[in-house]
Amino acid sequence: MARIVMKFGGTSVADLDRIRNVATRVQREVAAGHEVAVVVSAMAGTTNQLVAWCQGLSPMFDAREYDTVVATGEQVTAGLLAIALQNLGLEARSWMGWQIAVDTDGQHGKARINDIEGEELITRMQAGQIPVVAGFQGIGPDNRITTLGRGGSDTSAVALAAALKADRCDIYTDVDGVYTTDPRIVAKARKLDKITYEEMLELASVGAKVLQTRSVELAMKEKVRVQVLSSFVEAPGTLVVDEDEIVEQEIVAGIAYSRDEAKVTVRRVPDKPGIAAAIFVPLAEAGINVDMIVQNVSADGTTDMTFTVGKTDLVQALASLDGVKNAIGYAEISTDKDVAKISVVGVGMRSHAGVAGTMFKTLAEKGINILVISTSEIKVSVLIAAEYTELAVRALHTAYGLDA
Ligand code: ASP
Ligand code: MG
Numbered sequence: 001m002a003r004i005v006m007k008f009g010g011t012s013v014a015d016l017d018r019i020r021n022v023a024t025r026v027q028r029e030v031a032a033g034h035e036v037a038v039v040v041s042a043m044a045g046t047t048n049q050l051v052a053w054c055q056g057l058s059p060m061f062d063a064r065e066y067d068t069v070v071a072t073g074e075q076v077t078a079g080l081l082a083i084a085l086q087n088l089g090l091e092a093r094s095w096m097g098w099q100i101a102v103d104t105d106g107q108h109g110k111a112r113i114n115d116i117e118g119e120e121l122i123t124r125m126q127a128g129q130i131p132v133v134a135g136f137q138g139i140g141p142d143n144r145i146t147t148l149g150r151g152g153s154d155t156s157a158v159a160l161a162a163a164l165k166a167d168r169c170d171i172y173t174d175v176d177g178v179y180t181t182d183p184r185i186v187a188k189a190r191k192l193d194k195i196t197y198e199e200m201l202e203l204a205s206v207g208a209k210v211l212q213t214r215s216v217e218l219a220m221k222e223k224v225r226v227q228v229l230s231s232f233v234e235a236p237g238t239l240v241v242d243e244d245e246i247v248e249q250e251i252v253a254g255i256a257y258s259r260d261e262a263k264v265t266v267r268r269v270p271d272k273p274g275i276a277a278a279i280f281v282p283l284a285e286a287g288i289n290v291d292m293i294v295q296n297v298s299a300d301g302t303t304d305m306t307f308t309v310g311k312t313d314l315v316q317a318l319a320s321l322d323g324v325k326n327a328i329g330y331a332e333i334s335t336d337k338d339v340a341k342i343s344v345v346g347v348g349m350r351s352h353a354g355v356a357g358t359m360f361k362t363l364a365e366k367g368i369n370i371l372v373i374s375t376s377e378i379k380v381s382v383l384i385a386a387e388y389t390e391l392a393v394r395a396l397h398t399a400y401g402l403d404a
Contacts, residue, residue: 002167003035003125007135007157010044011174012231013077022231023084025172026130030090035125037164039135039157040081042073047136047150063108067137067147071097074134074153082132092130095121097145102138102156104146111146112214113138113155118163125164133160154215162222169224171211172231177238178203178210180402181255185390188403192253194239194246199253202345202379216240243347251348251355252400257389258341261291261308263371264317268331269305271298278328279305282320288313292341292374292383302331306372308383311337339371340389343381344396356380362399368392 006029008022022038029036042050050070054061078094085092097104100121104111121131135153140146148155154171161169176191178200183189195203197220204213210228219226219240229237243249269275276295283290293307309317314335321333349355356373359380363370368391372383384392397403 001033001035003037003164004029005037005039005157005161005164005166005169007039007153007169007171008041008081008231009153009171009173010041010046012172013040013042013081014044016080018231019077019080019084022081022172023088023090025231026081026085027088027090030130037121037125037131037133037160037166038081039133039153039160040074040077041135041153042077046073046076064142064144067108067111067145071134071137071145071147074136078132078134085130085132090130091128092132095131095133097134097137097156098139100133102159104138104140104148106140106142106146108140108144108146110149111138111140113148113159116159116163118160118165122164149212149214151212152214154212155218158215158219158222158224158226161224161226162218167225168227169219170227170229170237172229173210174230174232175210175228176230176233176235177228178240179254181393181397182257186394186397188397190402190404192238193236194241195253196243196246196347197240198243198347198378199345200240202343202376203254203256211240249348250346250402251352252344252346252402253348254345255393255396255400255402256343256345257393258343259339259386259389260311261339261341261383262311262314263306263308263336263339263383264314264321265304265306265334266321266330267304267334268302269328271301271303275303275328276305278324279321280307282324283309283317286316286320288317288320292372292381294372308339308341308372336371338386339383340386340392341381341383342389342392342396343379344400345379347378349378349380358399359396362395363392366391366395 013019054066082092082094103115104113135156136147138146178192179189181189201216226240227237291308296304368388370382374381
């Protein structure tokens with residue numbers, strides 16, 4: 001017998017038939033003798049509608065009232081699922097964030113969970129009651145409803161699993177697991193049985209958007225075993241677990257790509273102490289995330305500085321650079337939005353040499369030019385022209401022996 005948190009995303013509760021299907025899934029786990037708590041998202045499309053309503057009245061809306069509005073989507077599905085479970089003869093009740101309580105900080109619209117009171121739910125689960133918890137929401141220090149940011153019900157589920165000391169947190173979604181790469185562009189992509197938290201985090205941060213990044217961070221910190229699986233097919237999904245739970249570790253777990261970044265080159269900046277700080281500190285202060293950075297060697301006392309920022313931050317980044325132009329002194333700035341970042345991720349890189357070499361050789365054989373390179377302990381990323389994205393991902397998938 002295990003204690004399981006089951007989380008269902010928006011497409012899994014999109015209409016009454018699907019809610020009935022979810023209830024059947026929950027019933028099955030209960031019948032198998034498990035203690036179950038459920039976390040639900042809003043019905044697919046609902047949160048978008050609620051956000052649009054707020055924006056329709058005022059683009060400068062009060063974030064506390066925004067939270068009051070957008071948190072309602074999850075209230076509806078929690079109540080409906082409790083009814084569906086009761087129809088199956090199960091004892092179930094809905095819980096809003098404030099009733100549990102899910103205590104968050106006061107950053108309305110993107111609050112973080114501080115603490116979840118789990119004792120009452122545990123007692124009730126032991127007595128056979130199924131808590132159906134509204135994801136995405138909590139209560140702030142001002143005693144008002146907060147929400148956790150888009151996609152936040154994944155984080156609700158993981159946090160609840162930690163608070164309830166659950167054996168597993170099953171995240172039911174519309175894909176059946178985590179793949180070695182995007183199956184839409186590589187037909188030979190394979191579903192992974194297991195992946196480490198760190199790999200999942202790296203893949204999530206470079207474009208594989210299966211789980212909210214924050215939920216993976218939390219799972220890693222609290223050591224919550226997470227399973228990603230589909231509510232539409234009957235098959236085990238992918239387990240996201242600690243490294244030592246994976247016996248036969250592949251060197252490379254997966255390959256991700258992102259077309260969300262733009263390349264910026266600042267040409268002919270003076271090559272002297274303080275220049276990088278003069279460029280990047282103002283960017284950071286403007287809340288702009290810089291990802292890859294290269295500085296060229298200098299011959300004539302000046303150097304070129306190339307880096308990437310999110311495409312949506314590009315205009316702001318250029319404004320920031322313009323603001324420091326007199327202080328730094330540079331010749332010109334060029335930008336390129338037609339780029340893609342390709343990342344190879346795997347904890348096996350820590351103990352195996354040659355992963356980066358294989359990547360560069362594979363791309364060279366396809367005649368693909370590398371614009372920028374960056375590495376971390378378990379990741380190698382390159383920036384290339386966007387038109388070669390598919391070609392690069394497919395070639396690398398084969399090169400690392402990941403093809404099904
Ligand atoms: N319903 C919220 C959203 O769409 C939370 C979630 O689904 O995770 O962002
Ligand atoms: Mg989601």
